[in-house]
Amino acid sequence: MTKETPLIALNHVSMDYGEGSESALALKDIDLTIEKNEFLCILGPSGCGKSTLLKIIAGYQKPTTGEATFQGKTITAPDWHRGVVFQSPTLYPWLSVKDNVGFGPRVRGIKKAKINQITDQFLDQIGLLKDKDKAVFDLSGGMRQRVALARVLANEPEMILMDEPLGALDALTRLNMQTLIRNLWHKNKNTVMMITHDVEEALSLGTRVIVMSKQPGTIIKSFDLNYTYQALETDNHRVKVDEQYLEIKNDILDLINADLNEV
Structure with a gap:
């Protein structure tokens, strides 16, 4: 990947579910690039295609039209370089x-000693090293979500997708x-x-927030931000x-509400 090649690029991506009169356009003509080490947050009303966008980047779905690329190559399937954290922890x-x-x-065939090192490293980062021998059902909801995050980090992916x-x-x-x-994003230099x-x-x-319209989802506006860097520099984070x-x-809320109120 050259300096000019973004980590993720979506070119005129649209996603249509169903056929004929039953079809529904979830995403419409999305153009989006995500650079290495960005922390991109996506906002928009329910049903605007946010999760569909994530699934296309993850490789779970192929767009109806357009192309999604990772490091300049077309995304055709899920890949450990793009880890996914869901709303509910999907632990075993x-x-x-x-x-x-x-x-x-x-699963990737890493040697046991290296796995132990990786596991301890990320459990220490999430503050659960002392709990490593516990069953996951003995943990609180927040602790299980931390484990789900550590499980993605343990693969050392280029990108983490969070739904x-x-x-x-x-x-x-x-x-x-x-x-x-x-803190994990800053320490591990992932793209999120x-x-x-x-x-x-x-x-x-x-570091950037994009606002999506109601269905069919399009990108209304993008905001470049530095508040997360400010938080990293304070004692109370x-x-x-x-x-x-x-x-x-207020600008973001007005954009979302105006879009929802359009006839």
Whole structure:
């Protein structure tokens, strides 16, 4: 991949479900590039195609028209270089915490000693090294989501795709997870694309936020941000809410609400 080649490129991507009178256009003519080490957050109303967009980039679905590329090559199938974290932790209940985290490297044929090293490294990063021998059903919801994140990180992917990973968590756990995700992104130099319905979450984490329209989903506007870098420099890891922050937040809400109210 050259400096001029983005990590992800979507060129005139559209996605149509069904046939004939039963067809529904989920995405319409999406052009999007994602650069290495970006933290991209995607906002938009329910049903606007956010998850469809993620599935196309992950390789779970092929677009009806257009092309999606990863490092300049057409995405044709899922790949461990693009890890996915879902809203509900998709852990294997018959495996321990450490075996869940080490599952990907083991499938890829990594040697046991290296797997143990990788597993301990990422469990330490998420603060669950002492719990590595526990069964996952003995963990809280927030702890299980941390394990799900560590399992993706253990494959050392180029990109992490997150589909509302914090939506089911209580407010305090969600804030703590936001801090953890920001710190892991910064430390491990991954590229992240995160779908969320929470505007403040997007502003506090994203280096860029894009707003999508109602179905069929298109990109209405993109915002370049630096609040996540500000949070990294503070002791409490919180974003300073200033006048510009409030203006951007209101702009995003106005864009979404205006689009929903269009006849």
